[in-house]
Amino acid sequence: MKSSNTFLRYVSRGLVYLLAILMALWVLLPIYLIGVAAFSEQLAVYKYPRPFFPSPFSTETMVFFLKSTGVAASVRSSVVVALITLSLSTLIGAPAGYAIARFVFRGRETFRLLVVSTRAFPIVILSIPLAVSFIEWGMYDSVYSLALMHTALALPFTILITSSVFASVPRDLEEAAMTLGCSQLQAFVRVSLPLALPGLAAATLFTFVLSWNEVFAAVILTVRNRTLPALVLTVLDVSPLPYRFAGGFFMLAPSLIFMLFIRKYLFNLWGKVTK
Amino acid sequence: MKQKRLWAGLSTLILITGLLLSACQPTTVTVTVEVTKQVPVEVETIIEVTSTPVNYGNLVWLSTQLRPVQEAEKVRGVILADFPGTVEFIPEDEGPFHDRIAAEVQTGQGTVDVLGALHGNFSTMAPAGQLQDLTALRESLADRGIPDAFWNVAQLNTEQTYYVPWMQATYIIAANKAALEYLPSGADPNALTYEQYAQWAKNVFDATGEAKFGFPAGEQGLLHRFFQGFLVPSFSGGVVTTFAGADAAAGWQWLVDMWPYVHPQSTTYNFMQEPLLSEEVWVAWDHTARLKDAFEARPDDFVALPVPAGPKGRAFMPVIAGLAIPVTSNNVAGAEALIRYMTEPNTQINTLREVGFFPVVAVDYPGFVSPGVKLEGEAVTLQAASPDALPALLPQGLGGKGGDFNKVFRDTFTLIVLNGEDIQTVLAGQKPILQAIMDETGAPCWSPDPDSGGQACQVQ
Numbered sequence: 111m112k113s114s115n116t117f118l119r120y121v122s123r124g125l126v127y128l129l130a131i132l133m134a135l136w137v138l139l140p141i142y143l144i145g146v147a148a149f150s151e152q153l154a155v156y157k158y159p160r161p162f163f164p165s166p167f168s169t170e171t172m173v174f175f176l177k178s179t180g181v182a183a184s185v186r187s188s189v190v191v192a193l194i195t196l197s198l199s200t201l202i203g204a205p206a207g208y209a210i211a212r213f214v215f216r217g218r219e220t221f222r223l224l225v226v227s228t229r230a231f232p233i234v235i236l237s238i239p240l241a242v243s244f245i246e247w248g249m250y251d252s253v254y255s256l257a258l259m260h261t262a263l264a265l266p267f268t269i270l271i272t273s274s275v276f277a278s279v280p281r282d283l284e285e286a287a288m289t290l291g292c293s294q295l296q297a298f299v300r301v302s303l304p305l306a307l308p309g310l311a312a313a314t315l316f317t318f319v320l321s322w323n324e325v326f327a328a329v330i331l332t333v334r335n336r337t338l339p340a341l342v343l344t345v346l347d348v349s350p351l352p353y354r355f356a357g358g359f360f361m362l363a364p365s366l367i368f369m370l371f372i373r374k375y376l377f378n379l380w381g382k383v384t385k
Numbered sequence: 386m387k388q389k390r391l392w393a394g395l396s397t398l399i400l401i402t403g404l405l406l407s408a409c410q411p412t413t414v415t416v417t418v419e420v421t422k423q424v425p426v427e428v429e430t431i432i433e434v435t436s437t438p439v440n441y442g443n444l445v446w447l448s449t450q451l452r453p454v455q456e457a458e459k460v461r462g463v464i465l466a467d468f469p470g471t472v473e474f475i476p477e478d479e480g481p482f483h484d485r486i487a488a489e490v491q492t493g494q495g496t497v498d499v500l501g502a503l504h505g506n507f508s509t510m511a512p513a514g515q516l517q518d519l520t521a522l523r524e525s526l527a528d529r530g531i532p533d534a535f536w537n538v539a540q541l542n543t544e545q546t547y548y549v550p551w552m553q554a555t556y557i558i559a560a561n562k563a564a565l566e567y568l569p570s571g572a573d574p575n576a577l578t579y580e581q582y583a584q585w586a587k588n589v590f591d592a593t594g595e596a597k598f599g600f601p602a603g604e605q606g607l608l609h610r611f612f613q614g615f616l617v618p619s620f621s622g623g624v625v626t627t628f629a630g631a632d633a634a635a636g637w638q639w640l641v642d643m644w645p646y647v648h649p650q651s652t653t654y655n656f657m658q659e660p661l662l663s664e665e666v667w668v669a670w671d672h673t674a675r676l677k678d679a680f681e682a683r684p685d686d687f688v689a690l691p692v693p694a695g696p697k698g699r700a701f702m703p704v705i706a707g708l709a710i711p712v713t714s715n716n717v718a719g720a721e722a723l724i725r726y727m728t729e730p731n732t733q734i735n736t737l738r739e740v741g742f743f744p745v746v747a748v749d750y751p752g753f754v755s756p757g758v759k760l761e762g763e764a765v766t767l768q769a770a771s772p773d774a775l776p777a778l779l780p781q782g783l784g785g786k787g788g789d790f791n792k793v794f795r796d797t798f799t800l801i802v803l804n805g806e807d808i809q810t811v812l813a814g815q816k817p818i819l820q821a822i823m824d825e826t827g828a829p830c831w832s833p834d835p836d837s838g839g840q841a842c843q844v845q
Contacts, residue, residue, distance in 0.1 A: 153682060156662040178458050179474075237481070241488035251496055329481045333445065333496050334473060344478050347605070349453040350678050351659055357454070 141362060147355035148172055155352045175356040180341050187253045188322060188337040194257035195321040196314050199264040200272075204310060206265075207272025208298075212281070222273075225266045233263075237330045244331055251333045259331060260321040267320065268313055275309030276302065315372040319365055441470030441719035447485070448501030450552075450706045451740055452476035459739035468726050470719050479506065486711055490515045495713025499720045501551065504538060504705050504779060505787055511547040517710045518545040522721050529728050530747030535705055542782065542829070542839075548707030549724050552733070552742035555703050556610060557764045558690040559657065559676045564667040565688070567592055575767055577693040579619065579639050586646035589667060599648045599666035602798075605655035607672055609791040612798060614702025614777040615670070616640065619695030623834040624777060625823060625842045629816040634808045636695065637801050644802050652803070661687065672704070673761050677741040680757030689764035691771060698775035700833065701768050705779070706742065737762065775833055782828030793819045820844045 147155050149164040152171055175181065209215075210222060240259075241250070249255035279302050287297040328340035338361065346357045451460050451474075460474045477485070482502065489495045490513070500507075500516075510516050523536065523546045535550040560574070567588040568574060572581040586598040602608045613624055620636030621627035648666050657669035658679040669676070670692065679687055692701050708727060710720045726732055733744035741758050743765055768774065783790050793815050800811045823842045830842035837843065 153662070156659060174458075175454065178454050179461050237484045238488050238491070241485060242491050245488060245492040245494050250494075329478070330484060333447070333475060333485070344481075345452050345454045345457060345476050349455065350656075353454050 141366070144355055144359050144362065147352070148359035150352075152350075152352040155355060171352045171356045172360070175353055175360065180336065181338070184336050184338045184341040187332075187335055188339070191253050191257045191260060191328075191337055192318045192321040194254065195260040195264055196318050198257065198261040199268045199317050200310070200314050202261070203265050203268030203313075204272045206269045207274075208276045210269065210273040211276035222270075225269050228262075229266050233326060237326075240327070241330050250331065251335055253332075253335050253337070256328060256331050256335075256337065257321075259327045260324055263324065263327065264317045264320050268317055271313040271316065272306075272310060275306045275313065278309070279305045312372050315368055319368055322365065323361075439469050439722075441468075441722045442716055444470055444472045444498045444716055444719045444723055445496055446472050446474050446499040446501060446723065447477055447482060447497045448474065449477060449479050449482050449503065449506060450501050450742075452478075456740045463739050464727075464732060464735050467732075468723060470722065472723060482506070483510070486510065486515050487513070489713045490711065493713060495711055495715055497711055498714040498716045499723050500548075500709045500711055501706065502709070504548075504707060504781070505783075507539075507548045507707060507709055508541050508781060508783075510709070511541050511543070511545075515711055516547045517712055517714070517717070518547065519549060519710065519724075520546045522546075522549065522724060526725065526728060529730075531728070531745050535745055538705060538778070538781070539707060548709035549728060550745040551706050551708045551724075551727055552736055553703050553705050553745050554673045554742050555701055555765055555768065556607070556615065556670060556672050556692065557676065557761065557768060558668065558670050558692055559661055559679055560669075560688050560690055561661065561664065561667040562686055562688060564589055564597065574688070574690050576771065577690065579616075579636075579693045579695050582693040583639060583643040583646070585668070586643055590646040596646050596648045597665075597667040598643075598646055599654055599657055599660055599669040600651045601654045601657050601669075601671050601675070602652045603655040607675070608798065609794045610672075610702055610779075611670060612794040613780065613791075615692055615700050616695075618700035618775060618777040618833050619693070619697055622697035622775070623830075624780075625819065625830060626834045626845050628819055628844050629812040630845060632696070634812060637797070637808050637812075639695075640798075640802055641805075641808070673743075673765065674741055677757060677761065680760050681755060682757075684756035684760060687760070689760040691764055691768035694771075694773050698773040699768065699771050700775040700777045702777050702779060703769075705745070777833050778831045780828075781831045783822065783826050786822050786826050789822050790819075793822070816844050 143160055146161065146164050149167055149169060149172060150161065151166060151168040154161060154165070154168075206225075210218060244250045244255060249258075283301050283305070284294075284297045287301045288294065292300060323339060324337075325339045325343050328337045329344060332340060342357045342361060346354050349357070451457055457474060457476050461472075465472050465474065479502075482500075483506070486497065486500070489497065500510075507516065523539075526549065531550050535553075536546065539546050539548050539550060541547050558577075564585070565574065567585060569581050569584040569588065572585070577585075586596075589595075589597050600606075600608055600611065616636045616639070617628065617633050618624055620639070621630055621632035627633050648660070650660070650665065654660055654666075654669075656675040656678075657666065657671035658676050660666040661669055661676070661679040662682060676689075680689060692699060708724045710717060710724075714720050727736075728746055730744070730746055733746050736742055737744055738755065738758060741761060743762065769776075780787060780790050797811055797815050800806045800814075801808050820843070823844070827841045829839050830837040834842060
């Protein structure tokens, strides 16, 4: 009786692992194949069945893609826009998130709903009015104004995530600090902030990735100063397969690296949110 | 502890960002080198042409054409190399292209100086007052030998000329040489009929057990052009007027009979050069620009053939791209100079050689174009010069309804060929939808439909 129980447990655990492996392969295999194709000779991309290793190994397509006009500048624009977005949305979003988490005020739920509802608005129909306003304000075609737009897009996420992060930091600790002589600000800086830091870091990196991948506003608000997705996605869908693999891999790689770093904090964050 | 690790993680991130940025530095250096390289070339050309050096300054050229990354690089590095001015060539999707110009015209502040797009794009922009009248420029280009038919189209049914024809392309057949031995006996590959084309597909299927003919029926594929410019006019002699007639039905029946020998993956194909290169497909119909890679990569393995002919002739659709100037252009003199430069015979040959679009001006085809382009060029010439040639123009005057017009043909295809529904019933069902589009836009008939005297084209 007991042994059959253990057996069943092994089987069910085995099945869980199998499922996990299948799910991992589901995601990783295409990424791997994109990588192989990005570093293969151009004609090898058309071979079927797909070769599992880049043979012969070639960086020709990748180098052509990286050297093509605008890629280097657009990578720089993308990083600049993402960093500004990250800073601005944290500076504005974190206090808002803290307020929602800590203070009970009239219309708190409505405020929370309003914040989310901005994301439900289809931004595509805004395209011409958005461009018109930016031209009229003299802010058109600049990475700094694009960063403002991205901040607006990222704020709902930042506010909601940071509010759950602060909500997970027990209020008692802050109060305890205040009984020991801290002012409210000091209690926040010395107690709440350090505890919330991993979650905040995850939220900011999430904002970074969001800005890094944003296409629509980047395309309509810039002409000559394009971010990488705006530059790449307008040309890749009509480019031959080898360039699509090279461009796709180049877009994927930074996000993957970021994910590697924030993975632990993301788990941390989601774990707290679901609690 | 946790914090330390976090800071370590963050600082590594910053390091990687820094590395990424610094990795881009050498590329910047290369760009500068290219610029200095261009300078002597400019000086040489200017000295040959005029005695005083001219510089047309900075220009921004927005284009829905030549968007593929390698084609855009050819435009910047080769085709524009001799132009006395600095041109930023910016490829853009159709949606943002229209939105941007609309916004710039609305505010009266432009960043874009020159536009490159298809006839269909300009036909919606001119009525919105976004394009300058280029009649004077047209007169100065009289010696280029651009066909009157193209100029007439560029007038967009007005007295003014809104764009200058820039380059043309069309659709042809690409065939793997392995397929040639299965041609029906007595068939001339350069003068096939639709009957022979279907028989050829069947022969290949019978011999190899595989359906190796392909069509670009994917979401981004251009199959609707096959119906509008090839199949329907070849069988019925018209596009809109004959849409629901018995002759058009015979064309659709041909496709139904042919479909078992067409590769089942066809509904996912967007560019036929890819399945051709992977040899999943041996014979395919597509746009010359979307077959070019196959001919360029393996010119010895492929042949380019004119499209088949039906009972009413060898219908084919020439695609005309043009250059225009938005009303908000900041550098009209430079823009006009660029248009003049792009229509010079030398530039037109360069355009053909580098990106595979065919000249709109009278040029002698030189021997130095690459084997792949030469293959395509010969097929295009053969097709246009064939005794039964029947040019069927791109839909005109539909404005924003172009997509709906295409959908009628795609839907007809889906219902008849993929769902196997009765041809006459489907055509009768689509007829009022097509008529509604024509009535709403008031679009007059275009070639090869007979002239409707300025009235909306009527489905018979």
